[in-house]
Amino acid sequence: MKIVNQKLSKTLASETVTFTATPNKGDEMVPDSIIIHFTAGRSAESSVAWFKDPEAKASAHIVIDREGKITQMVEFNRKAWHAGVSRWADRSGFNNFSIGIELDNPGRLTKVNDRFYSWFGKEYPKEVVVEAKHKHEKSISFWHNFTEKQIDSCFRICKLLMETYSIKDILGHDDIAPFRKNDPGPAFPMESFRAKLFGRQDDTADIYKITENNTNLRTGAGTTFESIAKLPLNTEVEFVKSKSGWFYVYVLKTPAASGEPLYGWVSGSLLKKLK
Ligand SMILES: [Zn+2]
Numbered sequence: 001m002k003i004v005n006q007k008l009s010k011t012l013a014s015e016t017v018t019f020t021a022t023p024n025k026g027d028e029m030v031p032d033s034i035i036i037h038f039t040a041g042r043s044a045e046s047s048v049a050w051f052k053d054p055e056a057k058a059s060a061h062i063v064i065d066r067e068g069k070i071t072q073m074v075e076f077n078r079k080a081w082h083a084g085v086s087r088w089a090d091r092s093g094f095n096n097f098s099i100g101i102e103l104d105n106p107g108r109l110t111k112v113n114d115r116f117y118s119w120f121g122k123e124y125p126k127e128v129v130v131e132a133k134h135k136h137e138k139s140i141s142f143w144h145n146f147t148e149k150q151i152d153s154c155f156r157i158c159k160l161l162m163e164t165y166s167i168k169d170i171l172g173h174d175d176i177a178p179f180r181k182n183d184p185g186p187a188f189p190m191e192s193f194r195a196k197l198f199g200r201q202d203d204t205a206d207i208y209k210i211t212e213n214n215t216n217l218r219t220g221a222g223t224t225f226e227s228i229a230k231l232p233l234n235t236e237v238e239f240v241k242s243k244s245g246w247f248y249v250y251v252l253k254t255p256a257a258s259g260e261p262l263y264g265w266v267s268g269s270l271l272k273k274l275k
Contacts, residue, residue, distance in 0.1 A: 001156060003164045006075035008062075008157070016069035022052045024059035026079030026095065033098040034158055034170045035083055036190070038105035038146075038183040039063065042120060044071065047102060057081060060100040062157060068149030070157065076165070086176035087245065088169070089208060089271040094176050099161060103150050107183060109142040116142055132186035136178050136244050143187040151189070158197055168273065169206075170194050178244045206239035208249065208271040217264035221246035228264045236274065237266065247271055 001008050001015055010017045037060065039047040044065030051059040051073055060082040063071045074080040082100030086092060106118035109129060116124045130143045161167055172190055173181040184190070215235075216227040221243045229251075231237075237249035240263070249271075251262040 001160060003076065003160055006077045008070060008072050008160070016067075017072065018070070019072045020048055020052065022059045022073045023054050024051060024056060024081050025074045026081070028077055029079050029097055031076055031097060031099045031161070031165045032168050033094065034161060034167060035094060035098045035100050035173055035176060036154070036170065036184045036188060036193075037082060037100060037102045037173045038107050038185065038188075039102045040107040040119070040183065041104065042106070042122070044069070044104040047104060048073065060102040062099070062101045063104065064101065064150050064153050064157075065104045066147045066150055068147070068153040070153055076161070083173070084177060084180070086173075087269070088171060088176045089247070089268050089273055090211060091273075101154055101157060103146055103154060103184060103188070105144050105146060105184075105187075107144065107185065109144055111142050118144070130187040134174070134182055134186050135241070136174065136182070143185050145187050146184075151193070155193065155196070158193075162197060170197060175242055178242075207252070207274040208237050208239060208247070209274055210235040210237065210266070210270060211272050212270050215266060215270045217249075217251065217262065217266055219264065221248070221265045223267075225265065229262060231266070237271070242268065245269070 002011055007019055008017045041047040044063050048063050048071050050056050059073055059080045061074045061080045076099055079095050080100050083094035086094040109116040116129050128145045130145050131140055133140045173183045210231045213233040214230040217229045217231055218225040218227055236252040238252055240248045245268045246265045247268050248265050
């Protein structure tokens, strides 16, 4: 594949890349982030049909089916309507600067007597069910897996996008809208996916700075948790993980006299990404 005039174009006979236009798109933008989703739909075809419908008021740049086949619906330099109300660190409104990639997947499954069903009543065999805890939830639940072909297509698109645009971040819809959305959820290997694309051993090398003086570093993700330290303006911290809009970070320059490694939770809204 390659990108020609803001659209994917195939370079190998084995690739399936088609463009299906949708009226559900905004004006021009410069993409600097990628948001990964699942469709929560019945099939890639039904999701593409939905994203074409003006009633849907929703769309994505890319839809990938379970065979890894790719449908592009919006040029990469135009806004698609995939993110909704969204925030990550000091940035909000991700439709304005992000590319949305949707993977065909029904999402969370319900277990009834050892059988697994999607929200629309379809049954799935045990072999395609992932049992895992969503990072924003307390207990284990059931999710439809993503296929290798799907993840591979997604990876190749992200790599191309990173070569073409100045992409700073790849995030899940559940990262930027943690109270509304649970996609792509725990069945998507987000950490290793990001690590491979950004050429890192792990995904912990994102550096943020504190944007407000005396920001509380807390023992948990919320203002009810105890404050461990007050971080001065511009303190640099390393991102470890996020939960419901809060970031668990490692403080790179310890402000206190103690030289102990300092870890804790900071409200994501008080952080700005450095690299
Ligand atoms: Zn989504």
